[in-house]
Amino acid sequence: MKELEQDLLALGLEDNLNQAKLIYLFMTRKGIPLIIEGAPNSGKEFLTSQVLSLFTYSSIISPPPVVFSPKHYFRDRAKAFIISTNASEEAVANLLKLQRERRTIEGIIKAREESFIRSKHKQFREELGNIEVSIPCALKINTGTGATLLDQAVFFNLIEAIAFLDQKDRTRQEREGIYYIEATKEDFYTAKEILVNTPIFEAHNSLSPEALEFAKVLLCYRDKNPGTELTRDELLRACAGKYKSFKPINNRKRLPELIEAGYINIVKKGGFRNSYEYAFSDTFNELDSETLTRNRFVGFSLSSLTSFSSSAKEEVICIS
Numbered sequence: 001m002k003e004l005e006q007d008l009l010a011l012g013l014e015d016n017l018n019q020a021k022l023i024y025l026f027m028t029r030k031g032i033p034l035i036i037e038g039a040p041n042s043g044k045e046f047l048t049s050q051v052l053s054l055f056t057y058s059s060i061i062s063p064p065p066v067v068f069s070p071k072h073y074f075r076d077r078a079k080a081f082i083i084s085t086n087a088s089e090e091a092v093a094n095l096l097k098l099q100r101e102r103r104t105i106e107g108i109i110k111a112r113e114e115s116f117i118r119s120k121h122k123q124f125r126e127e128l129g130n131i132e133v134s135i136p137c138a139l140k141i142n143t144g145t146g147a148t149l150l151d152q153a154v155f156f157n158l159i160e161a162i163a164f165l166d167q168k169d170r171t172r173q174e175r176e177g178i179y180y181i182e183a184t185k186e187d188f189y190t191a192k193e194i195l196v197n198t199p200i201f202e203a204h205n206s207l208s209p210e211a212l213e214f215a216k217v218l219l220c221y222r223d224k225n226p227g228t229e230l231t232r233d234e235l236l237r238a239c240a241g242k243y244k245s246f247k248p249i250n251n252r253k254r255l256p257e258l259i260e261a262g263y264i265n266i267v268k269k270g271g272f273r274n275s276y277e278y279a280f281s282d283t284f285n286e287l288d289s290e291t292l293t294r295n296r297f298v299g300f301s302l303s304s305l306t307s308f309s310s311s312a313k314e315e316v317i318c319i320s
Contacts, residue, residue, distance in 0.1 A: 001162060001190055007117045011050045012098050015091035016043065018198040019083055022158075023051040025194075026081075029161035032154055038085030043095045047085060054121040081154050084199040131167060132180035133160040137303075141188070144299015155300060158191035159183045188302060195297040211254040215263060219287065222280050229267060229277045263287075 004024060005017065013020040019036065026034045038044050085091075101107045135156060143152055163170065163183040170181035232255075258264045263284035267277040 001165075004165070007054075007121070008051070010117055011114055013047060013050055015086045015088075015094055016047045018194050019047060019085060020051050021194050022083060022198055023048065024054065025158050025161040027052070027055055028164060029157040032150070032157060033080040035080045035082045036085060037082060039087040041092060041095075042085040042087040043091070044085050046095065053118050055125065056122050079150070081150060082200065086199070128164070129167060131164070131172070132178055133163045133183060134173075134180045135159055135183045140303045142299070142301045142303065144296070144301065147296055147299065151296060155191060155195065155297065158194065159187045162187045162190050185302065192297060192300050195300075196295050198295075200295060200297075211257040214254045215258060215284075218258075218263075218280070218284075222285065226285075229279045231277055 001021075004021065008017060008020045008024070011020075023034065023036070026032065036044050036048060102111065138156065141155075143155075160183065163181060166187075167181050173180055173182070255264070259266065263281055265279045265281045267279055
């Protein structure tokens, strides 16, 4: 994984490193579609194309299991794992800088170096054997609260992919005619580190990153003004004095998302636009900032008695 990380950095993916690792591992252990979302011009297509360029064409399912937009190829979001790109000002600035650098002689030389990286990975993948991966004591892994069946499947797939890529350094075993290698405790923690540090779509809401930030601002307002009903303009101006970056003109686009998510209720008072009043829903009143933004993979843990070895007297689960 260290070498993979270095290669992804060399491809200009520093600001979306964990997202790049996820794409690579999803392509290694296929079966669960991955959707990459993000703000316009946040580098979704660049991220996806750079990582997929490390695979040969024949190894990519058509349509591919990794897409950079939910409108392309895959429409059943409930069956997909969804992550976001880094849309910070710094990340966008770095992309623009990279685009400029690629037009210089230094960029042309770097492009040649990138082609060597792609050739190396394609050769590496051709040399990988088709072997099963066993995750000893999988039943002893605690998923914490809020985890779904999809989350658990993603987590196990990542552990398998990490072990599969490292198969040359693993002991090849056989049982009842099945050849396999075993995942280690280090594989568990590597998978968790990647998932915990990746912006993921949370099951309890479908808010865009911008609407999520607005929701956090409204949480602060709610705590100071419980049970308040607001007109449309009052709601859009909530906390505007303290949080100057959250201007009404920007929040106007995010308000429908909060209403659709069930966080804001509309109370009709009249026929004019600003005669409507809004109130925080019971769902929103039960939220806190930590719950709203918590990455659900933080709760995944290993029992202190868990042993990643089939020689231990623990149940071994093989997942393929």
